[in-house]
Amino acid sequence: MHPVRLPLTALSLSFAFHSHAILAQDSDGADAPLALPSTEVRASADASADGLPAAYAGGQVARGGRVGLLGNQDSMETPFQLTSFTQMLIQDQQAASVADIVENDPAVRTARGFGNFQQVYMVRGLPIFSDDMSYNGLYGLLPRQYLDAELIERVEVLRGANAFLNGAAPGGSGLGGAINIVPKRAPNQPLNQITTGVRSGGQGYLTGDFARRLADDRIGVRLNFARRDGDTAVDGESNELSMFALGLDYRGERLRISADLGHQDHQLDDIQPAISIAPGLDIPSVPDASKSIAQPWTFSNARNTFGTLRAEYDFNDYITGWAAAGMRDGDESGSFSEPTVNNANGDSTANRFSNVREDTVKTGEIGVRGQFNTGNVGHTVSLSSSIFRMDSRNAYEFSDFDGIPGNIYRPVDVPSPPAFPPFSSGDFDHPLVTDETRTSSVALADVLSFMDERLQITLGARYQKIRSYGYDNDTGARTAAYSESEITPVAGVLYRLTPELSIYANHIEGLVKGDVAPANSNGAPVDNAGDILAPYKTRQNEVGMKYDGGRIGGSLGVYQSRKQMAGTENGTFGVIGHQRNRGLELSLYGQATPQLSILGGVSLLDSDVEGNDAIGAPRLQANLGVDWMVPAVSGLALDARAIHTGSQYADTDNQQQLPSWTRFDAGVRYNLLLDGDQQVTLRARVENLADKEYWATAGGYPGDGSLIIGAPRTFILSSTLDF
Template sequence: MISTNPKLSAVALAVFAALSSTAFAQTAELPAVQVNASADASAEGLAPEYAGGQVATGGRVGLLGTQSNMDTPFALTSYTSTLIQNQQAASVGDVLLNDPAVRVARGFGNFQQVYLVRGLPIFSDDMSYNGLYGLLPRQYLASELIERVEVLRGANAFLNGAAPGGSGLGGAINVVPKRAPNYDINQATVGIQDGGEAYLAGDFARRFNEGSTGVRATVAKRDGDTSVDGESRELTLFAVGADFRSDKLRISADLGYQDHKLQASQPNVTIAANLAIPAAPRADRSIAQPWTYSNAEDTFATVRAEYDFNNTVTGWLAGGVRESNEAGNFANPTVTNQQGDTNSLRFTNTREDSVQTAEAGLRFKFNTGGVKHTVSTSASVFELESKNAFAFSSFAGFSGNIYNPMPVDEPPANAFLGGDLGNPLVTAKTETSSLAIADTLAFLNDQLLVTVGVRRQTIESTSFDFNSGAQTDNYSESATTPVAGVVYKINPQYSVYANYIEGLVRGDTAPTTANSQPVTNAGQVFKPFKTEQTEIGLKYDGGSVGGSVSVFQSDKPVYGVDSNNTYTQVDDQTNRGLEIMAFGKASKTVTVLGGISFLNTDVDGKDAIGAPQRQANVGVEWSPEQLTGFAFETRALYTSSQYANSANTQEVPSWTRLDMGVRYVMPVGNDQALTLRARLDNVTDRNYWASSGGFPGFGYLTIGNPRTLTVSASLDF
């Protein structure tokens, strides 16, 4: 394994320096290299943008590599940097608001972003970075670090391996880092959000040695009060990405740093049992205590290399490290009556993470008779060591009200302690490893594509006592997950597909007690459990407008205590859905992006927590010919009602949100341009509960963002 330290991995720095020196030293005699959009360690580079520039024509499909949407038997959407910048998206969550099958929620008790895909969560620390798990900042990722956000909807254990954080049964999110394109980039951006938060960013890129070597650097700073009165935020980030390409060898590397600080941000809100969901409080006023905060500092590095041994065999090797330090002070309220009265506890914690991960693989291309084969193999390992400590205030808590928030003195956190906040011990270790092989067979001159494969995954986790460091639990189990997918290209415009694929997460361990009684099989470790998914769909590519229609069903086990107080599988959750997507240029001046998703979840005749039956997005951008340089954009979001408890007695109302934006591009000299952008989110200033849950079994609520005006100016010089 690669060694790390709390400041920054020396190995990562050495690899990055070696990449740069090797690239510059070896390129003197190389011919010019034409880089495809943004170079990465793959022969294909990035999939091209689709008409309109908001999404790409394809993306990374795990072990199978970069594929065209029309060639893959899975539902994939890749959101581009063009969309990110034009919408002034600040985070991955802001980008995913464009996807009708995704909604953004929160982690349990903190401010971690969680992405609900097909009704199942993806924790932000289970996103992948250029194909590797666990390297990105754990709670929040700023958009300035992103070239693309790739969303694969559906189970994906074979494609990516089991997510180490235990989520991802309903989908996967891969973040693509920035690379230097074929042209120089010199861009400076300034902006401000109502409330006073100021924004400054720089983006710079160069290619050297006849195009074979590229370097791109990004810096950004956000600081100030947000549109929520009483809330403030500070963000500092820096990233540099480098790549080198020759006829046979391709190398890329990234080094990133992000420091994200929140003060008095809107907390998660729990509604007491047997209480109807109350009206949402004012979104433009924080109900948080002024002494609450969340600080997260992350440093990460990756390197990836790909080598063509000959015309038929390509190998790759990738690795990465992350070091993180978190500290937080929380007071998430529980609403106790319809008048909005609350009871809250103070909870404070510290966390330090060290992550190391690596992957190696080979891809073979050959023919057997009239059948083409692309065989992909890989081996991967992942290791997380986490240090944690926590403290609670008195369990009596303190009173408040979500409609009339008042500050209280910070209570002492001395009622229930776990470890030393200033020097936390190792409390958890997670290790995963897997071997995978797949074959994509092409028949009928590539008109029929069949993919079959299998992955063998091992998940091991160990828990340690917060105070003594002694081992308290150990889990080690393995599982095999297959895949089968078919694509038939009816013609260049239409393709139909079908797949069977599974999701995989660590199995449960039976608790010691339940219902105030001893559990009969306390401590029993269950094998990893799977989501079994089948899906069929139709994809359309009209050149200027594209889209898809898909239907799916997935089943996963639900564990709990039965009538004998034995912990076992007590039910199944079945998710069935229909998704309709559309994107591209509807006309010379109009670009569209959106769709609608229908989801039916069934857990013993009830809907799952936080699973709306309908979600819809409609985004339209208009660039009138009469107003050269202008573009007007509007986006409507709709989410139907959902439940906050498993008994379906607490129903969260539906909500609709309207966003609008305008931008103007004007030349300001030779090869220079100034882009002015203004965006108003939640135009009608609606107060609403944006989501329910985000962590399995819990139905806490999050407050939607208020009306927010953001303006910025970008100068390309």
Template sequence: MQPRFLSLLYPTVSLLSGLTVSVQVYSETEAEPDSTLPVVEVSASADASADGLSSPYAGGQVAEGGKIGILGTQSNMDSPFSVTSYTNEYIKDKQADNIGDVLKTDPSVRVARGFGNFQQVYIVRGLPIYSDDIGYNGLYGLLPRQYLATEFVERVEVLRGANAFLNGAAPGGSGLGGAVNIVPKRAGNEDLTQVSLGLEYGTQAYLSTDLSRRSDDGRFGVRVNASQHDGDTAVDGESAELGMAAIGADYRGESLRVSADFGYQNHKLKRSQPSINIGAGLLIPVTPVASNSIAQPWNYSNEKDVFGTLRAEYDFNDHLTAWVAAGIRDGDESGFFSNPTTINTNGDSTATGFQNVREDAIQTGETGLRVKFKTGSVDHRATLSANVYSSESKNAYGFSAFSSIIGNIYNPFPSATPDTTFFTGGDMSNPLLTAKTKTASIAIADEMAFMQERLLLTVGARNQTIEDYAFNYDTGAETDRYDESKTTPIAGVVYKINPKVSAYLNYIEGLVKGEEAPDTTSSGAPVGNAGAILEPYSTEQIELGLKFDSGNIGGAVSLFESRKPISGLDANNVFVELDNQVNRGLEISFYGEAQPGLRVLGGASFLDADVDGKKAIGAPNTQANLGLEWDINAVYGLTLEGDLSFTSAQYADDANTQKVPDWSTLGLGARYVMDLWDDQLLTLRGRLENVTDENYWASAGGFPGAGYLTIGAPRSLSISATIDF
């Protein structure tokens, strides 16, 4: 696919422009570089860039565009990629607590779980994005590894499809089917003093504050967010606690823009529902009652993170701009898990106790240069960018005797805290360095505008180097390493059929480091090459689509195909590259305001994820979402909302003998906004999730080759009151 496609494209580029570099286009109204700096609303700046944030689309739930990696912020109609950017307004109105709560409303995304812990995993186009591989203003590895509270978030941007050129290789080994980028909050033009009180699941309360101020001249801004959540969840016996704080500051001068962020999050879980493995040869059992925890009383997960970023952008003149960004994170995790494996159709199970600690230290940075110029009638915006990433992880673990914990998923009962010294690695009180990853890349891009910006063409390439090291848990001695480089190209075309319809085509690749062999199988058996790291591999994707924008309603239809190697355990419990997965799909999305006071958001995804004639684990054929909001004219300030979510059947094993049933959920909500005194507002929100109290298996797998199941959330009520002082 790649040589044939590029052999047609590159001569075309040479004929059209005489150049073979790549980048971004001018704005829709710009014919050539302006002699003055563009006027940008302060409220639209979240990353120290002149582009700032895309404006909200009609209805305010999503934005008109989003950040496209090193190409910067682009409108949907100008971009040869499929992107949705969910706004802070949408996040607050849905009372979303975390990133998974936001993304579960996307028809191309479903939320799964990491291997052996409670890490959120986002399945996009049938492929995982680990929560530690989401970006923070374009930088990897800076956000808490397992879970992120939405109080940090201004926008959640979802890019569907491979993206190695745009963002660089995700260091955690995922992101081949898409990318998620988090945009932090900034002070707007108007002062903000907001306090929210909420009660979730009946007994979990929270208090949060959101404050921002700007200087009189508008150049300096500070925004502070803090929140505390604590209490039981809708699952009987389960509790959660979260504390967070964030500070975002920015400066905007005539030529210099600077932003800085600091974040802290402390997240604790007790007796959270475990993942459930289904014994080989058994059919998928009936889902246990979702409101009853089957976790052991000694199960817990703690995660604490501190992170920060600094970004600056400088205009040398009207044509040349440079930027630099850097970030760090320190994270500490500990947990005690026991994920049961069913052994018969009655729900009897066995489990192994697993205890671990982990410490992470991340440093990352990026720099770039962007220039605008013309060749004949062709407008160019060329970009040169480089980034680096470094992470060190210290780990230690301990297992109890295999299958030492007896239980039943339908009639759970407590077991004594097991001894986890049966099989150990490292010192739990003083873990050693066990993994180190370094990446570096350089990318060049040129986005060209022809025919008075009716035809947009983007080409480019990124050379990526990945270094990975593994070390013995007990001695610290190096056990495995590799140092590999690979160049991944990009080619994208947008043709504006008319002002309301754009057609696009892209070829792009994904690239990740080789996966690390787990220490044990899902049943607790040791892996023959435990800790070994496989060589990097890439995916190839081609995508064709149409986008439309009527002014009030927008959307897209796209067809895509991607191909990736897959790794897993062979018959001898050795972790190797096994096969190729070919994903072909059709995606439909729509959003906006169908008529004044009636907002819509939804779509459908149809996917064929093929592995040697079988369906890939955890890849449903059909996913669909429909969300509606209706402002009630008879009661000023009252809005009713509802959303439906459907996920078709999927498989939990490679042989496709364990079929997970389809599921649907209904959510209903309402909000009421009233004036208090001196133009102050009170917003009351209420939301009931899983209205019909369905018991269902929400996901299968999340880690390559594994088919563990997670139980969907039970019916739960959330209410909140927000006062704007």
């Protein structure tokens, strides 16, 4: 079957159903708002007794979410900034990936990994690699480059340093924030849902979501699948994805268990590449965004199978213990060619980089949490320990550097160039282990409450050990070893001025492993070659306030962080400076009226690296989204969103500046009931409504200023049937 035919057929049937739909009526026979079926999820993804935090008014974000070691917390009762985007928002915006979801946060933008198509999330001007997202609180389990949105119940974005809360991310990112993916669980009512749709370029997709609760609702089963196939809005690109996920949960009187099993197969061809600009050259105009400049032999294939098991047990009314474990097997292969523009005419040179990678990840966590009082002071004490292990097998080859001439405005296809043996290593059919990453940590926290819990003070520390070993691609001989440890503390205070208003402050740190001194730097030998630097810390201080008016919520915060930077001075490699980030963030969400929901905010960022702005760190980012239920037409809703990103630099000397850009999106959806109990939701959406051509981001990998072309105008049409 053609990949588009099934979605188009289902859409036609859904529109045909419209003529037979039965609208709910009041006693006078007039149309009344539809009483749509409830899909409230009470079972928690992390097996906690309280379940998921409730959705806030408007349903687009939740009232709280997971704050690492501290567990689920209400946003008004934690001294950290957390936004949890719900499945309702994901469905209504027809999001396909995590990047589509987090761009609703004004402090987050999406960039690209170094030499691949990996999604990278820039939070407060610092990267979170997609393989450093956590899955239900555990690192390293999700597909490494891209995650389909159909698997997700919620996306929790924690802004700011978080080494104490979550532990050091094993991939070496996350200094500016953390992203946790909450998997789906069976809701209270049976769920049978099929969605079919089509996107610009002819890409069709089909997704399914089915759930049941069994054994007096103690056991939950939820099955999800997704199939996407076809061309994109960019002429020449194609995207194929298959995803399967199974979520199970058990709710006993004292024991709760949850488990997940997932598989994702993602294949990309001729995807628009990142583009580098030669030093000293002004940023050129953007190529035609609707046509791929990729070479026809470029591709990326990634297959991942992953699973988790988590259990929680109440020893009594005051003490709860938990344990969790997870595994992932990943298999990637790809061929990439990223051009470097050498003059104002757009002439470029490129080479071919091909690689294979196989990952095996094992991770786990165990902990206990207890509550008690000492006089008038309440205590919630949490103690946990975690481990992470990844073995990575790699092989790669480069073609001759600068061997592919071209032009980004007039691309010409060329044959795939042969490998250049001096820059190739490993066996593609049987790659050897080249990297081993081992982390372990122990964390202790006490949340002290005073004055009938109006005042809360969070104190704690985490001992973190990071070990990393490198091996030769051809022989398997060890070539590098790294083993360092560090303690990262936390101190937070939150005071509830009124039931509607909280003020907070925190000091917290980020942590990534330090570098190993190279043998040479800029052509000169390094005196301390092979020395291991202590882990790099980001020290952050933040103060702010939070508001919850019942229907409208929001926050205002200011922060400052300092990140260590390494380099070579006078022949010695070490820490030579800092990147200092200062920012102000305003967020707003909820319902302005019973029919009008809002979601948005502003992020102001002042980054400083030796007197210059950091790469890929805009001074201004702003979002505003509105969702309006049309009073005159039952079941009809309109939504619109504006995303603004200020100018940013693509080089450390601040000579190459990208212009600011603003993008507008709009959508419409219509809910109707068939025979009184079957719900159909028709959705249509246009992203980049004005078809603006723009450079979306610079950077995504430390020190790299590669540019990403913003996507052209994209139409999305879908139909969801609940039966």
